[in-house]
Amino acid sequence: MELLKVDTVEEARAKMDVFFQDVVLAYEKIAVEEGLGRVLYEDVYAPVDLPEFHRSTVDGYAVAAKDTFGAGEGLPAFLQVIGRVEMGEGTNLKIRSGEAVYVPTGGMIPEGADGVVMVEYAESLDEGTIAVYQSVAPGEGMILKGEDIRAGELLFSKGRRLKSQDIGALAALGIRYVKVFEKPKISIISTGDEIVDPFSYIKFGQIRDINTYALWAMAKELGAIVTYRAVIKDDDELLRRAAVEALENSHILVISGGSSVGAKDATARVIHSLGEPGVFVHGVAMKPGKPTIIGKAKNKAVFGLPGHPVSAIIVFQIFTAYLLEKMQSLDGQKKLEIYAKADANIHASPGKETYQMVVVEEVHGEYLARPVHGKSGAITLLTKSHGYIRIETNKEGIQKGEKVKVILF
Numbered sequence: 002m003e004l005l006k007v008d009t010v011e012e013a014r015a016k017m018d019v020f021f022q023d024v025v026l027a028y029e030k031i032a033v034e035e036g037l038g039r040v041l042y043e044d045v046y047a048p049v050d051l052p053e054f055h056r057s058t059v060d061g062y063a064v065a066a067k068d069t070f071g072a073g074e075g076l077p078a079f080l081q082v083i084g085r086v087e088m089g090e091g092t093n094l095k096i097r098s099g100e101a102v103y104v105p106t107g108g109m110i111p112e113g114a115d116g117v118v119m120v121e122y123a124e125s126l127d128e129g130t131i132a133v134y135q136s137v138a139p140g141e142g143m144i145l146k147g148e149d150i151r152a153g154e155l156l157f158s159k160g161r162r163l164k165s166q167d168i169g170a171l172a173a174l175g176i177r178y179v180k181v182f183e184k185p186k187i188s189i190i191s192t193g194d195e196i197v198d199p200f201s202y203i204k205f206g207q208i209r210d211i212n213t214y215a216l217w218a219m220a221k222e223l224g225a226i227v228t229y230r231a232v233i234k235d236d237d238e239l240l241r242r243a244a245v246e247a248l249e250n251s252h253i254l255v256i257s258g259g260s261s262v263g264a265k266d267a268t269a270r271v272i273h274s275l276g277e278p279g280v281f282v283h284g285v286a287m288k289p290g291k292p293t294i295i296g297k298a299k300n301k302a303v304f305g306l307p308g309h310p311v312s313a314i315i316v317f318q319i320f321t322a323y324l325l326e327k328m329q330s331l332d333g334q335k336k337l338e339i340y341a342k343a344d345a346n347i348h349a350s351p352g353k354e355t356y357q358m359v360v361v362e363e364v365h366g367e368y369l370a371r372p373v374h375g376k377s378g379a380i381t382l383l384t385k386s387h388g389y390i391r392i393e394t395n396k397e398g399i400q401k402g403e404k405v406k407v408i409l410f
């Protein structure tokens with residue numbers, strides 16, 4: 002394949018949808034304490050009402066709200082206190098008209114009460130009587146049984162990545178274990194005779210490995226485990242052996258470098274040699290990222306990313322992250338997108354989907370997106386930018402002042 006017939010991003014993704022249908026994850030059952038950042042394998046429903054009984058939200062007197070209607074500073078309502086509720090205890094007390102029960106914040110509301118007067122607005126006249134100086138509306142000062150969530154209601158959908166507050170909600174409902182997707186396993190190989198460990202002695206002319214580090218971090222951010230990471234020389238056999246080993250213990254193999262058509266660019270050849278069906282995309286109408294390779298072997302997904310670090314990172318985001326999200330049915334985990342006004346004219350590459358890095362600034366309450374220019378070999382292009390805008394294939398460019406969608410990193 003000579004990069005002559007390239008796919009659009011949409012076409013490449015559509016092929017991925019078909020080829021990677023059976024690249025799937027199993028599930029595991031874990032305790033909620035282990036759940037942070039994990040992705041739910043199935044919908045979760047509330048097993049009980051939350052709260053399980055009407056609770057007071059203030060320290061005060063549970064009353065029949067109508068008994069307080071019209072009460073004020075000059076005209077208090079007088080109520081008879083028939084008892085008190087203790088925290089963590091049930092109560093058999095029943096309130097009738099003219100009666101009140103002391104309830105602490107979070108305590109159970111006795112039957113017959115439909116409002117709570119805060120202690121600040123009640124004065125104890127003697128052992129059994131209070132004067133109430135404020136009227137309460139029905140429902141005021143309390144949270145109703147099932148008001149938070151009702152038994153049987155959907156709490157979380159499959160594909161939710163659990164946040165800390167979610168762990169709290171599961172605990173609130175007494176849900177001890179959840180089914181989550183196993184973590185996707187990913188292998189990352191970088192090829193190139195010149196690429197060396199960044200922390201070793203560097204000979205003049207050698208290049209510190211950026212890609213395995215950046216891609217490792219991105220994979221981790223998407224909930225994956227990196228099971229294999231290596232820099233391999235430009236040699237078909239060495240790369241093949243590394244790829245075979247890497248595939249054994251991973252769902253996804255990512256190889257960066259050697260994706261283009263130079264004599265030494267072995268990636269496509271090697272992916273082809275790994276097994277059926279081999280490479281099914283080689284070349285995508287996008288900038289950066291034209292030499293992107295996508296293939297499949299031994300039921301695993303294989304990506305050949307361009308070697309230039311910026312291209313590798315963007316292509317990972319557009320395709321590898323897309324697969325990682327699909328495999329885990331991730332919902333609502335999309336990168337934050339904001340609308341901004343282009344701060345300059347932006348050129349696009351004809352016939353290619355262009356990813357333009359931008360810095361976003363807020364000026365007079367409005368976001369401005371300023372293009373950041375740089376070569377795709379220059380990693381600080383990404384560290385300086387807040388995100389990127391996607392310019393569609395058939396769009397010639399963006400005019401200064403035009404509204405654009407910025408996908409934030």
Ligand SMILES: Nc1nc2c(c(=O)[nH]1)N[C@H]1C(S)=C(S)[C@@H](COP(=O)(O)OP(=O)(O)OC[C@H]3O[C@@H](n4cnc5c(N)ncnc54)[C@H](O)[C@@H]3O)O[C@H]1N2
Nearest residue numbers: 191209210211212213258259260261266306307308309312
């Ligand atoms: N005749 C053509 N030449 C090129 C084309 C083309 O379509 N026709 N596309 C260009 C584009 S666009 C890109 S992107 C690159 C992609 O090349 P490769 O995927 O083959 O990548 P390499 O040649 O191996 O490396 C490119 C560049 O990136 C540096 N690199 C690679 N790996 C790392 C790493 N882990 N850390 C840091 N830097 C890395 C490498 O040293 C090279 O400088 O092809 C163009 N050529």
Ligand code: MOO
Nearest residue numbers: 289290291312377
């Ligand atoms: O795709 Mo190259 O990825 O434009 O720099």
